[in-house]
Amino acid sequence: MDSILRAAAIYAGLLLIMRITGKRSLAQITTFDFILLLLISEATQQALLGEDFSMTNAFLVIITLVSLDIGLSLLTFRSSLLSRLINGTPxxxxxxxxxxxxxxxxxxxxxxxxxxxxxxxxxxxxxxxxxxxxxxxxxxxxxxxxxxx
Amino acid sequence: MAYRDLEIDEEMGFQRVGWRLERVGWVVFALIIVAALAGLCGPGPLSSSTTREGSVEVQYDRLLRLEAQVTLAVTGVPEGGELHVTLSSAYLEDVRIEEVIPEPASVETAADHVVYTFAAAADAEELRAVFVAKPERIGRLRGEAGVEGGPSVSFTQYVFP
Structure with a gap:
């Protein structure tokens, strides 16, 4: 239960932070953007897994993240308002x-x-x-x- | 704005609101950084607290983070070469004591607290016992630390997820 909640909280938190940061920042334009991306994933990793390094936990976290992403893509596909909110507009x-x-x-x-x-x-x-x-x-x-x- | 031959779902009203929110977000980021530096997101200057009750002084952090190491220091006056420091049992269920410095000579369990006995040099006027702990529960923790048969200090800590 814990790992699912962790993954969901981190997914939501990162979504919000990335939206505020602006679309250009992490579009991997410069080498440093790429390094920044790696650093962010490194910082997230511990909080995502906690102290549980089992395969069960890893798969639970992955399945949760992927499911949230599928859910979000379904929602943004159906609602253009939500799509604009989450993905922005050109x-x-x-x-x-x-x-x-x-x-x-x-x-x-x-x-x-x-x-x-x-x-x-x-x-x-x-x-x-x-x-x-x-x-x-x-x-x-x-x-x-x-x-x- | 309409473009003659560009099929695009551009929406300026939405975009402008987005930009404004983006800038509000930057300010929030800055505030969070300042708050964290001050110690409002975990151990730091504004979080650390020292409470004295008679001859006992307890030094602790008011704001902690889950599974992140913190220290709790109890200073007391040893009697007969020994200092008996007490910690409430309820508190010990919420944190995991990783290390006690100096090493206690003995640890005994009483009804609602645990007694750590430290050996002190004959001429020692004060003894400071440091408990290195990891909070294991999110939310408000209540603890009581003191010296057996002497004064004790009640404290409250908040653990962030």
Whole structure:
């Protein structure tokens, strides 16, 4: 019983913390983001397992976490409000080559972040070649280039 | 905002509320860090407490964490080369004593408390016994520590999950 409650509490706590932290922080953009992710999992591990290192406990915890995730995905699939609450919404940050500054500031996104993605995924050179750039729910940036005339 | 050829479920109203809540969350994070540094989330400056009752002094933490080691120190005046420190049995059911420093010469169980007998040097004016304990239950713990036949101190501790 204890391990199920622990897993549920940690799942809920991490969900809340990650939502507050913002989508970009742990999207593994820099090497340090990746290290931070490892550190967080390390810090969680003890509280998740307690002093019980049995296989029964490990599987109970895993099954609980996975079940919560399935449950949450079912709920967010049915309710768009819940989906927006938990996963957030995508955000357009560049429109027809014009950066939407206010949105970028709020989302802590710089022009160079967008250009990096534009170079990497589309091979673009300048901001004005971008038709749309969208900050997706997961923290990634999608770049849609203007059609070449 | 509507985009001519971009099919997207963007929702600015929701996004703005989200940003505001995000910033409220950051402030809450900062407050939690400050509170933890001050000792409001477990042992720390604001949590530690010392209570004196006659010749007995008990030093303890008011806020503990489940399964995290803490110390409880009882200082008393030895008589005839011995100090008999008592701890209430109810308290000992809620915490696990990992270590007692110095090593007690004997441990005896009485009706509602346990007596730890420490040997003291003949000229010792005070003896300080330290109990290293791990709380095993979440919530409010009540304990009583003192010297047998002498004064005792009642204390309350709160254990965080």
């Amino acid at each position: 955000l357009v940050v560049v429109e027809n080559g014009v950066p939407l500054r206010e949105r970028m500031n709020k989302a802590r996104l710089s022009e160079s972040d967008i250009m990096e993605e534009a170079r990497r995924t589309q091979g673009l050179e300048r901001l004005d070649q971008i038709k749309y750039a969208v900050l997706e729910k997961g923290g990634g940036i999608s770049v849609i280039p203007k059609q070449q005339a």
